[in-house]
Amino acid sequence: MCTTLVLLELTAETINPLSLRALSAARAVSEDLAGLALGESASVARKACAYFPGVIHLVTSEEMGAEILAPALCQIMEQSGCTQLVAAATPFSRDLLPRVAALAGASFLSQLSVLEFPGEGKRAVLAGKGVVAVRSLLPVSIITIEPSAFPVAAPLAIEGEISLRTDPVEEFPGISRKIIPSAARGGPSLLDAAVVVGVGRGVGPVQSLPLPLAQLATLLGAAVGGTRATCDSGLFSPDLQIGQTGRVIAPECYIAIGVSGAVQHVAGVRGAALIVAIDKNELAGIFETADVGFVGMWEAVVPKLCELLGSNPR
Structure with a gap:
């Protein structure tokens, strides 16, 4: 009992x-x-x-x-x-x-x-x-x-x-399923990573993760996910969506790149100890939530961060 x-x-x-x-x-x-x-x-x-x-x-x-x-x-x-x-x-x-x-x-x-x-x-x-x-x-x-x-x-x-x-189940012969195997991924998962990089549609209409963002994630040992918009566009699979209707995360550090800061997305990252935002729009809502903000083109900011991290990995 x-x-x-x-x-x-x-x-x-x-x-x-x-x-x-x-x-x-x-x-x-x-x-x-x-x-x-x-x-x-x-x-x-x-x-x-x-x-x-x-x-x-x-x-x-x-x-x-x-x-x-x-x-x-x-x-x-x-x-x-x-x-x-x-x-x-x-x-x-x-x-x-x-x-x-x-x-x-x-x-x-x-x-x-x-x-x-x-x-x-x-x-x-x-x-x-x-x-x-x-x-x-x-x-x-x-x-x-x-x-x-x-x-x-x-x-x-x-x-x-x-x-x-070992024998708790009954057969359900009428059930039909379509099993879709998920693609194998390396690196930490969104839910247990210490650092998460979130990608929004502000990165532009891209078909794959831009190299500077991939380098940043590698340097930080970070998991990578996206907003609903980037998942809907096919850049990320649905299981990598961050937000209220996707994965609710609480990493030590969340880095939002090109993320506008929609209410549903912010609700999914409130548990992060530190939120860093990078966006060219200084009025983006994500800056109201962020602890640290960089206003500028991500194409300029992210390579500089990679350079600094590469010279000082700690």
């Missing part, structure tokens, strides 16, 4: 770091925790034991679709006696957990930036300009947290035991 289950998304080699941010949020309101890992690797799930004093439930399936996994998660929640399930807000959890909430008859509280008590917290609204308090009116809650609002949880000194669950 446990009070809180924390959903862990597993990759082939590790735990999704965003799931460890959800664990950090759960630890603040509950000491009675257990993990619920979704993935095919028992060895990765065993690594998660270092983060929990209790049990890790591992759910495996050849098909990891939401309609297949949701009944299995409901069953584990019922058997464990948990009163809340906490997860990071990711594309996967956004698809899965509303289904789980509906099947379990539970409240669904999404993208909380503050978790104060079990089934209670706060969420940003109006593109980050306001905050509302939310509270579950049902005995069981399913909660997703805004990953950028919480730190990555550290492992514990003790290890728990793993409870393997």
